[in-house]
Amino acid sequence: MIEKIKEVVKKLFKEDKIDIFIGYGEGTLPLRTTPCFITGPDNIEKLVWNSYCFNNLAVYLPRFFLPQLQKKDLKFPRIGILAKGCDGRSIVGLIKEHQIPRENLYIIGINCSGMIDIEKVQNAVYKMQEVEIVSAKEKSGKVLVENEDNKKVELKKEELLAEVCKNCQYTAPLIYDVLIGEEKRKTKEKERAAFIKEFEKKPLEERWKYFQEQVSKCIRCYACRQACPNCYCKECFADQTRPKWIGATENISDIMFFQIGRILHQAGRCVDCGACVRACPMGIDLRIFTYKLIEDVKEFFGYEAGISLEEAPPLATFKPDDKQEFITEP
Amino acid sequence: MENKNNWEPKIVAFLCNWCSYAGADLAGVSRTQYPSNIRVIRVPCSGRVNPFYIIKALQNGVDGVLVSGCHPGDCHYISGNLIARRKFALLKSFLEYIGIEPGRVQFSWVSAAEGGRFAQIIEKVTGEVKKLGPIKKMVKEF
Numbered sequence: 159m160i161e162k163i164k165e166v167v168k169k170l171f172k173e174d175k176i177d178i179f180i181g182y183g184e185g186t187l188p189l190r191t192t193p194c195f196i197t198g199p200d201n202i203e204k205l206v207w208n209s210y211c212f213n214n215l216a217v218y219l220p221r222f223f224l225p226q227l228q229k230k231d232l233k234f235p236r237i238g239i240l241a242k243g244c245d246g247r248s249i250v251g252l253i254k255e256h257q258i259p260r261e262n263l264y265i266i267g268i269n270c271s272g273m274i275d276i277e278k279v280q281n282a283v284y285k286m287q288e289v290e291i292v293s294a295k296e297k298s299g300k301v302l303v304e305n306e307d308n309k310k311v312e313l314k315k316e317e318l319l320a321e322v323c324k325n326c327q328y329t330a331p332l333i334y335d336v337l338i339g340e341e342k343r344k345t346k347e348k349e350r351a352a353f354i355k356e357f358e359k360k361p362l363e364e365r366w367k368y369f370q371e372q373v374s375k376c377i378r379c380y381a382c383r384q385a386c387p388n389c390y391c392k393e394c395f396a397d398q399t400r401p402k403w404i405g406a407t408e409n410i411s412d413i414m415f416f417q418i419g420r421i422l423h424q425a426g427r428c429v430d431c432g433a434c435v436r437a438c439p440m441g442i443d444l445r446i447f448t449y450k451l452i453e454d455v456k457e458f459f460g461y462e463a464g465i466s467l468e469e470a471p472p473l474a475t476f477k478p479d480d481k482q483e484f485i486t487e488p
Numbered sequence: 489m490e491n492k493n494n495w496e497p498k499i500v501a502f503l504c505n506w507c508s509y510a511g512a513d514l515a516g517v518s519r520t521q522y523p524s525n526i527r528v529i530r531v532p533c534s535g536r537v538n539p540f541y542i543i544k545a546l547q548n549g550v551d552g553v554l555v556s557g558c559h560p561g562d563c564h565y566i567s568g569n570l571i572a573r574r575k576f577a578l579l580k581s582f583l584e585y586i587g588i589e590p591g592r593v594q595f596s597w598v599s600a601a602e603g604g605r606f607a608q609i610i611e612k613v614t615g616e617v618k619k620l621g622p623i624k625k626m627v628k629e630f
């Protein structure tokens with residue numbers, strides 16, 4: 159696949175169709191990649207494609223198209239980007255929210271075979287973080303890891319897949335210029351929402367306890383926000399001083415406000431890419447909350463994020479007969 | 489010290505200027521009795537109510553929040569309340585999901601002519617919030 163990707167990128171540069179290409183490069187640590195910005199045909203060899211390309215690359219796009227750049231008469235660049243299913247859906251969201259112009263993008267869609275959760279590797283091999291993994295090699299559905307004592311272990315990729323990838327519904331983007339990769343990987347997409355249903359069954363107090371437990375771990379580093387393509391706001395509510403929504407405190411109520419606020423801001427926009435969860439240094443179960451909104455938006459308004467460019471965002475429109483059982487004495 | 493037996497809930501009511509606020513006014517001039525637990529905040533439209541206002545109110549220790557706007561189809565700005573209805577549906581469901589009692593945050597439609605209905609709704613909301621007792625979740629304690 160990587161050869162095919164390089165070939166397409168090379169051609170794009172040769173035909174002068176793009177100025178920058180955003181893909182993945184080799185990470186400095188095993189089991190990791192780093193976002194890679196290529197500005198000319200000479201550096202194409204830096205590109206990689208493996209099971210650790212989990213970053214959502216869409217997060218880097220809005221900064222290239224800020225209105226102030228245009229005001230300075232700077233021309234917007236033409237960007238080529240590698241997009242897995244989730245990245246592709248985030249890109250659609252950004253186009254719809256007028257953050258990036260479609261005509262300046264060349265989307266190389268890729269049919270993703272799922273990304274590995276590093277924690278699962280660490281947990282499978284050693285007790286987490288006690289031993290350092292010094293190398294990792296991937297071959298036909300297997301991952302061979304080696305630790306600092308030269309102990310080698312072979313693991314099945316399938317068992318290491320990230321939760322979001324396990325039941326992924328859209329393994330390839332729906333909007334792209336070229337699509338690379340075999341057919342759609344079979345996933346258990348029907349089971350996607352099972353954990354939400356499970357949680358809903360719990361009594362109210364238990365749910366509150368869980369929310370409290372998770373939130374109390376948060377150190378408000380805002381990494382979840384930084385990793386999310388939807389969080390391009392010039393000034394996030396969390397940083398605003400007028401009005402000051404959140405106190406600069408460690409008070410759990412302030413942390414709750416941030417969490418509820420950020421999660422609500424994802425309504426109808428979150429594509430379940432898992433970037434926030436991976437970015438969180440405290441291992442907070444953010445997905446159980448973000449996915450609830452995905453479910454509700456689908457159930458109430460029949461909308462899914464990042465699927466079509468035409469359909470209006472769910473909170474920018476309405477239907478006369480929208481659900482209103484929740485209204486007191488309607 | 490607040491005595492538990494005569495504890496009265498504090499409820500913030502965001503009322504749309506064009507309907508529910510006038511409805512409250514009508515209830516007033518008609519001398520219709522309703523519980524005095526609500527603190528009214530007049531807003532230009534139910535669509536003006538940012539979900540953050542509601543969370544902030546809870547954080548500041550109010551025991552309940554009511555948002556009331558024009559009936560669907562009657563919004564002064566045509567569709568403010570219909571857009572709001574979508575936001576509120578998600579907010580209400582989400583707050584309940586994370587474990588906040590559903591009675592704490594409520595929404596209603598009351599027109600300028602419905603003074604009696606306004607009083608009824610306040611009665612109902614106040615009763616429900618009273619049953620729930622003082623708010624504990626989400627409140628910022630110093």
Ligand code: SF4
Binds near residue numbers: 388424429430
């Ligand atoms: S909220 Fe998290 S899962 Fe959803 S789009 Fe943003 S980073 Fe991805």
Ligand code: SF4
Binds near residue numbers: 388390394395
């Ligand atoms: S949390 Fe909300 S305000 Fe902050 S960056 Fe994300 S979308 Fe914008």
Ligand code: SF4
Binds near residue numbers: 380
């Ligand atoms: S990344 Fe985790 S710890 Fe940091 S602000 Fe987000 S939830 Fe809190």
Ligand code: FES
Binds near residue numbers: 532564566
């Ligand atoms: S004007 Fe009353 S709800 Fe919009």
